[in-house]
Amino acid sequence: MEYLSRTADTMLQNLLDAFGAVLIEGPKWCGKTTTAEQTAKSVIRMQDTDMRDEYLATAMSKPSLLLHGDTPRLIDEWQDAPVLWDAIRTMVDKRSQPGQFILTGSNAVDKSQIHHSGNGRITKMSMLPMSLWESGESTGEVSLLELFNNPNYDIDGCQSKMSIENLIFAACRGGWPGTLMARSEKAQLLIARNYVRTVCSEDISRIDGKRRNEKLAMMILRSYARNISSLVKKTTMLADVVSSEEIECGIDTFNDYVNALERLFVIQDIDAWCPAIRSKTVIRSSSKRGFCDPSIAVALLGLTPEALTTQLKTFGFIFEQMCVRDMKAYTQGLYSHVSYYHDRYGLEADFVLHLEDGRYALVECKLGSKEIEDGASHLLELKRLIHKHNEKEKQMPIRDPDLLIILTGGQMAYTRPDGVKIIPLGCLKD
Numbered sequence: 001m002e003y004l005s006r007t008a009d010t011m012l013q014n015l016l017d018a019f020g021a022v023l024i025e026g027p028k029w030c031g032k033t034t035t036a037e038q039t040a041k042s043v044i045r046m047q048d049t050d051m052r053d054e055y056l057a058t059a060m061s062k063p064s065l066l067l068h069g070d071t072p073r074l075i076d077e078w079q080d081a082p083v084l085w086d087a088i089r090t091m092v093d094k095r096s097q098p099g100q101f102i103l104t105g106s107n108a109v110d111k112s113q114i115h116h117s118g119n120g121r122i123t124k125m126s127m128l129p130m131s132l133w134e135s136g137e138s139t140g141e142v143s144l145l146e147l148f149n150n151p152n153y154d155i156d157g158c159q160s161k162m163s164i165e166n167l168i169f170a171a172c173r174g175g176w177p178g179t180l181m182a183r184s185e186k187a188q189l190l191i192a193r194n195y196v197r198t199v200c201s202e203d204i205s206r207i208d209g210k211r212r213n214e215k216l217a218m219m220i221l222r223s224y225a226r227n228i229s230s231l232v233k234k235t236t237m238l239a240d241v242v243s244s245e246e247i248e249c250g251i252d253t254f255n256d257y258v259n260a261l262e263r264l265f266v267i268q269d270i271d272a273w274c275p276a277i278r279s280k281t282v283i284r285s286s287s288k289r290g291f292c293d294p295s296i297a298v299a300l301l302g303l304t305p306e307a308l309t310t311q312l313k314t315f316g317f318i319f320e321q322m323c324v325r326d327m328k329a330y331t332q333g334l335y336s337h338v339s340y341y342h343d344r345y346g347l348e349a350d351f352v353l354h355l356e357d358g359r360y361a362l363v364e365c366k367l368g369s370k371e372i373e374d375g376a377s378h379l380l381e382l383k384r385l386i387h388k389h390n391e392k393e394k395q396m397p398i399r400d401p402d403l404l405i406i407l408t409g410g411q412m413a414y415t416r417p418d419g420v421k422i423i424p425l426g427c428l429k430d
Contacts, residue, residue: 004180006035006134007329007430008127012102013039014333016072019123020092021101023078026127027265027292028106028203029195031177033076035127036102042069046080056081063087071100078103085122092121106203106264126265129175129293131326133429137162137170140429142413144330147403147421148359158413160426164312164367167409167426169305171318174295175325189304192295196221204260212257216247218300220257224267225300227289229317229350231342234258268292270324273339273352275398277385284342288351294321312367320350320365323407323425327353327363330430341382348378361403372406376420379404 008024012035015022024032037043044066046055058065059081067073067087078084088101103122132138141158162170172189173179179188200217223237238254241247261267269287274280291297297318298308308315324338335356342348349362362382364375383401390397404420413423 003034003038004130004134004136004177006031006127007131007332008035008125009038011125011333012036015123015125016099016102019098019121020095021088021103021122023103023105023122023124024127025105025124025265027129028198029176029178029191030127030129030292032104032106032127033074034177036074036076036104040072040074040102042071043074043076044069046075046077052080059083064091067091067101071097072102073100074102074104076104077106079105089121126332128325128329129295130177131175131329132162132170132322132426133326134329135170135175135180137166137426138326138429139427141427142423143429144327145334145430147405148355148361154415155413155421155423156415158423158427160411160413160424162409162424162426164409165305165309167319167322168308168315171294171315171322172298172303172305172308174293174298176293176295192293192299196296196299199261199264199266203264204257207260207263210260212260213247216241216249216253217257217261219247220254221261221266221296222300224289224291225297228297229288229290229320231284231286231288233286265292266296270351271339273341273349275341275386275389276393277382277389277398278343282343282345284344288340290321290324293325294318297321316365316367319367319409319425323363323365324351326425326428327351327407330428331355333430347381347385349382358399359402360399361405362401363405363407365407367409369408369410372408372422375406376404376416376418379406379420380418 012022024036026032046052055066063083064087066084075084092100133140139159139161142155146153174192176191179191182188182191201214204217205212219241223240227237234254238249238251241249258267268290270290271287272285274283274285328336328338331353337354338351339354340349340351350365351363353361353363362379364379366372366375383404386398386400406420406422407425408422410424413427415421
């Protein structure tokens, strides 16, 4: 099958030009290995069933033997033999050349098993499931990077070809590259469901060798799904888990499971942005609940594209997750991260997209045109509060937002007279 370019391709090459080794992290099935294979000159797969025992035995006795081969050398699922980390660091020092190794892994490794951080030799990059641009569904007529870089960038008239029904199906299917090989739309929808079952039955216990209850893992994930894109506290979700299945679970156990799911990159909560424009007691600071891909929530809730077409309020929360996934993918090379703003007066930004250089965008996600005016008023009020704060605070002013964006499920992109950018998710790219 033809390889579809990923936003991570350029970043991987740039990092290989600068560092001896690059570790690609992210949820399983998101395409890490396939992306790495496009650049690698040799490959060793630690989970190859025919060679696994041999590789592990070699890693324990003389790990450097596994590192010989044309470079960049890809070591897939390296975390099965954590000793390889220190061996790679040593080899990078010995060769004193960039671009020696690519490592891929679907879970974070216990740092106690590693003797050296690898700082200066091994760098990290993250991947997510495919964005709509990467899967070929977004027209890509609006460049997010150009929006940041060019104040005169004209987006008026750019169009999406995706209807609400198309967006719903894309969210249910998810950005899993494996869906591209499925023979039917029905088959595509099975990928996310199988992903969830595998995480709960195998991965959550395999990550650190600690046996965990599959049923409890599923219930915790379902509680997350029911509260997707919301600010529900963990204690509330714990009560939901315990009451729904008469299952015993204390807060320590709950946190242990959540931590394991975060290490698997399944759960990806969003932290609060707390600028000094309101009292700290006014701004909400709990995490907003989220996943690496919207299809996980759909699968956990047992929803279908047909069901969501009559439950657009529910789809609105799922749509927000798809927006976060895509915006993070499109700004990956700028080392972006996201937060959210919400206060008890109801003023909010669904998320704030921060770039490493300090630039940021305030973003609202609105499915239909009727919600755009409300979203724009929130963004403009936030900008006004920042201006008001800066009039008083001269020594530590808050940077003005570089962009005010409403991502929609509509068809047409345009800029409002007040400067707010209305952009269909289906016409966006990096």
